[in-house]
Amino acid sequence: MDVLTEISLYLQRGNEEKVSAFTRQAIEKKCAPKDILNNGLIHGMNIIGEKYKIHEIFLPDVLLAAKAMYAGMDILKPLFIKGKIPTMGKVVIGSVQGDLHDIGKNLVGIMLRGAGFEIIDLGNNVAPEKFVETARQENATVIGMSALLTTTMPVMKKVVDLLKEKSLNNSIRTIVGGASVSEEFAREIDADAYGYDSIKAVECIKKLVHQR
Amino acid sequence: MKKIIKIATGDVTPKRRDVLEMQGIPSDKKPSKKVVTLFNGAVEFFREQARPAGIMIGISKPEFENIYYGEALNEKETPLDIIFRKADHLALFALTVGEEVSRKITELFKTHEFALASMLDATASLGVEKAADSIEKLFFNLLTQKGESTPATTIVRYSPGYCGWHISGQKKLFTFLHPEDIGITLLDSYLMKPLKSVSGVLVAGNKKIHMFKDSYPFCTQCTTRSCHTRIKQFAQTRTSNRDD
DSSP: OOHHHHHHHHHHTTOHHHHHHHHHHHHHTTOOHHHIIIIIIIHHHHHHHHHHHTTSSOHHHHHHHHHHHHHHHHHHGGGSGGGOOOOSOEEEEEEBTTOOOOHHHHHHHHHHHHTTOEEEEOOSSBOHHHHHHHHHHHTOSEEEEEOOSGGGTHHHHHHHHHHHHTTOTTTSEEEEESTTOOHHHHHHTTOSEEOSSHHHHHHHHHHHHHHO | OEEEEEOOHHHHOOOHHHHHHHTTOOTTSOOOHHHHHHHHHHHHHHHHHOOOEEEEEEEOHHHHHHHHHTTSOSOSSOHHHHHGGGOSEEEEEEEEOOHHHHHHHHHHHHTTOHHHHHHHHHHHHHHHHHHHHHHHHHHHHHHHHTTOOOTTEEEEEEOTTSTTOOGGGHHHHHHHHOGGGGTOEEOTTSOEESSSEEEEEEEEEEGGGGOOOSOSGGGGGOSOOHHHHHHHHHHHHHHHHHHO
């Protein structure tokens, strides 16, 4: 079995020690860091995502695999130019102003990172201006917003409107999610996508990035 | 009379099966060793960090009507609007498992202990629900001590933000109950801090008053559907009583 397959397999088992060891071994064997990333780590996470989608594995398994992936990425990071891992795109995420719930948002961030995106996590209680300004400054492709409360959902509309006001809505796309949010609401406020769960959010964001 | 309630962490520690179910693992699946280790770790943290406390106050129907009316943002028709009027006794309550648990969850996420963080989050969420169950029991015992309960008395809790009771109802509820006494504060968005807290009204009355059809317009958007399970239980009890 080649070393990249070993990385992928141990990542799927959530074994961070083995993932770290095989990542080091792959570097010693002069594998290109990008190959280790794509054909080892991201490959493993993609399989995890697929298995999770069909309920073959469950949330704790996904999160253990994600931890193993982060361990591998930490080793790879210094090998990329300026320590920046090549990404599929940059996504700004956060729980909207007035909302302190961030478990769902964290899960989306973890899954996105696993799929090869760069994440700028603004945390919770994030003002609309902060979402837009950060996305603009960082040249992000997508803003992902989470809300658990019905009272904080209007903040999502503010972000969408602010992007339109600044004529950024074509370059920065929006996705909304959270317990109180629905597909209908996403359409109502003119968000570009609705992520029912973390897996769906990753799928939608991939599409949004591809469309751009 | 206002009552501050001390709750033992051991009494609100949820069962493994319930926590794993909340993590999406069906109850008929045997959890892996890794998952069991995660659960044990989460429970250990919960026992170390949780500071469960509750507060409760009896309230008259006219007083509750004003609190329920809140900021005039409730749905036009709600089950609670009908139920509380048929109640024998009402009490407002709030409870929390404290801020430390939430801090620990954040810390675990930051250190990439995602699975443990998520498991602790589920443990704490269920811990709050268990604490709310214990307050329902306490209210029942208080009524029984005063000779104000009957064998048919059932206590069910309802919270702002659910079943058409707008979340802004928290404002008047907090003014009346003062959950600040146990460290719960209300944010402008009506969110409670610590996050792992719950508030609402305990409605004591014949179990029949709590049964309603979940066909209100807002029911279609409800993700919990906990009323469904609850009503089903009452219906089953009623059938078995009838059969007896």
